[in-house]
């Protein structure tokens with residue numbers, strides 16, 4: 539039996555225990571914000587762990603995930619920071635959505651397939667004035683959460699640019715860098731302030747829709763990385779895989795253009811030039827786009843982690859989004875469509891029967907066009 543949520547002390551000492559906190563005050567007036575992280579996985583534990591230095595954080599997750607944290611505590615590695623260890627008895631862990639009731643801010647960090655469930659957990663449980671922030675990949679999660687939560691609470695979009703992987707039970711490793719981004723709305727200010735205090739770079743953006751589309755272009759590599767079985771640095775260092783990504787991005791850019799969206803430039807590469815730069819020979823690519831390869835040797839895409847753990851992936855919200863957008867405008871996106879089939883097959887076969895896709899993946903995708 540997994541124990542239900544406990545009111546254990548939080549990571550960092552607080553002025554007073556959270557249960558004594560008057561609910562009439564708001565954060566900022568000398569008290570720490572109360573943050574619930576809905577979806578305690580790679581991103582949720584990473585952000586929740588870092589923010590717990592400056593806020594009262596509850597991690598809401600699946601019983602099995604919470605058991606791991608109870609047994610091992612939470613350790614955060616990488617990201618250019620010293621390793622941070624939070625012993626289990628200083629974490630606040632919950633398996634019930636009832637834990638959301640106390641929060642000023644709920645960070646939603648479930649995979650896109652879990653957004654409907656997260657919306658159900660949130661509906662009717664938020665305290666007056668509480669805000670919801672989706673830190674998920676994909677384009678439609680904030681709108682889905684907004685529909686579930688209703689008009690009484692703001693729901694804003696955020697974006698996590700870097701990679702986090704659970705490398706051992708309770709150990710979450712940040713393998714690349716970049717600033718978090720958050721919609722420049724009043725509801726995002728509390729997170730922006732808390733993140734800054736916790737030493738996390740964060741940008742408030744007035745073009746979140748374009749940011750989400752820019753991130754989608756990057757995430758088209760998730761499936762390729764997962765199928766390759768290689769760490770990101772090795773995979774992106776290989777022209778054959780980069781050309782697969784270039785094919786996917788060309789289709790996506792055409793669909794986005796038809797949809798009237800100019801994706802924001804998020805990395806070193808200018809968005810419209812990305813497919814051409816990706817297709818350059820390895821040495822030239824390394825010289826021109828060294829920043830694109832600034833991922834450490836351990837980093838892998840979250841889709842790889844899903845397949846490795848035998849979970850459904852977010853392929854419908856990534857390649858699936860491109861295929862649907864293209865179809866709305868009478869365009870085809872065959873390379874993206876083929877990747878959906880390949881990822882589906884990998885989901886079906888499970889981790890034990892996995893075969894990795896070598897550079898011949900390019901031939902497959904080219905043939906699909």
Ligand SMILES: NC(=O)C1=CN([C@@H]2O[C@H](COP(=O)(O)OP(=O)(O)OC[C@H]3O[C@@H](n4cnc5c(N)ncnc54)[C@H](OP(=O)(O)O)[C@@H]3O)[C@@H](O)[C@H]2O)C=CC1
Nearest residue numbers: 577578579580581599600647648652674675698701702840
């Ligand atoms: N990992 C990464 O490097 C990055 C991920 N992202 C995005 O961030 C989001 C989160 O990704 P990631 O952290 O990797 O995902 P994980 O799968 O590691 O974590 C999500 C966790 O939330 C759990 N969960 C789902 N629904 C609920 C619920 N209603 N209540 C409690 N727990 C729930 C999941 O359990 P279960 O599996 O049983 O559903 C899972 O344990 C995704 O949209 C992803 O694309 C963005 C940037 C980088």
Ligand SMILES: CC(C)(CO)C(=O)C(=O)O
Nearest residue numbers: 699700701756838839840
């Ligand atoms: C950071 C990045 C692009 C890494 O692949 C990612 O978003 C993911 O893995 O889901």
